Amino acid sequence: MKIPEVIPFESVEERKVLRLARKTGVLHYDDLDRLLIEALQTEASRAKLARALEGVSLIDSRDPSDLLFEHIDFQSESSRFGSDDYRLFADQVRSLRRLSRSEEHLLAKRLEFARERLRVLVDQTGLPSEDRDRILDRGLGQATNTDAWDAEMIRAVLPTGRLGKLERNIAREYARLRQHFVERNLYLVIGMSSGYRSYGLPVMDLIQEGNASLIRAVEKFDWRKDVRFQTYATFWVRQAIERLITASRGMVRVPNYIQQKMRRFRREGKLPRNHKDMDVREVSKLFEISPKYAARLMETDRGCFSLDSPLGDDKDSFAQSLEAEEQGGSNVGPCDLNDLSEALKDVMRRQLSPEERDVLVKRFGLGGIKILTLDQIGRQMGVSRERVRQIQMKAIGKLNTRGLLDELEDFL
Secondary structure, eight states: OOOOOOOOOOHHHHHHHHHHHHHHSEEEHHHHHHHHHHHTTSHHHHHHHHHHTTTOEEEOOSOTTOGGGOOOOOOOSSSSSSHHHHHHHHHHHHTSOOOOHHHHHHHHHHHHHHHHHHHHHHHTTOOOHHHHHHHHHHTTTSOOOTTOOOHHHHHHHOTTSOOOHHHHHHHHHHHHHHHHHHHTTHHHHHHHHHTTGGGSSOHHHHHHHHHHHHHHHHHHOOGGGOOOHHHHHHHHHHHHHHHHHHHHSSSSOOOHHHHHHHHHHHHTTSSOOTTOOOOHHHHHHHHTOOHHHHHHHHHHTSOOOOTTSEETTTTEEHHHHHHHHHHHOOOOOHHHHHHHHHHHHHHHHHHSOHHHHHHHHHHHTGGGOOOOOHHHHHHHHTSOHHHHHHHHHHHHHHHOSHHHHHHTGGGO
């Protein structure tokens, strides 16, 4: 939808509108839009308009096609967030009309002025600057329900502990404008989160982190740069999602900038993907670090598996199997063990290469041989410890399929 061009008031007309607003105590958003064209040129003119509108509440535009009349009707009565809820949420967000550049700038101007009025209100409390900034960041409860204000925030804003009609209007309109701006750009978070679904984190966790960063992007957006909001917000959302992945990935935390470089090198083909061999000297050269630190970095990049992960269709975990074995002992007889050994050999012979079979046999002591460490196997094969680990993980991945587990179901 193309919004009509906003034309500033003439001087005489502007004074008339301001007089009428002070007399009636209300001002429509369509009149505010025309006032903001000149008022937002400088900080002084913005503060001057805020003083001129003291005691005035903002109300909806006279134009029924105003963008604030459009909103998302989230259907949150179903179950808590799961796969179906993600699909429902994504469908609702994607069904919304996206804001045009002119609508983004119009909404950003309204939000800037609403924040200025809220700042004036908070400055009257005489609180320390850090407390005032905290209140502005939280948006005075971030609620649109006038009967549900956070009691702590009310006491912080007004020493009397009470909010008048005007104060409620100022806080409510600021929260309303910010919420509308955020809702209209939720599609950015959904689109970017989908690109990180293969990193092992629930997609709703990625969306939640992206939504929090989207709020910050809305607050920091400067419409004077004359750029689309999505161009600016993409940086915030991507950074938040990648930091969450960095903090949640692996047993050893690797700095975010290192993981970003590793992802970039993999995209460019300089680092191999999956479990292919990585040479320590090449990693050392790419990251400009010592070979010793490169070896440690390669160690931290390995994957990990939870002992509570379900095995097969019965949902029992590996840890539960070990606990049951410790408590009740093994009920498997010699004949069953021989059958299991033959079935396992047959599966490994069909699915694994000779090198992969050799590594698994030595690593887990199959067939009654002595269990060897990764270093010992590496010395026998003439390769690095990391290479042996990669062969082991690749072989286990080949065996961890539904069809092969079904063949061994009677022994599990």
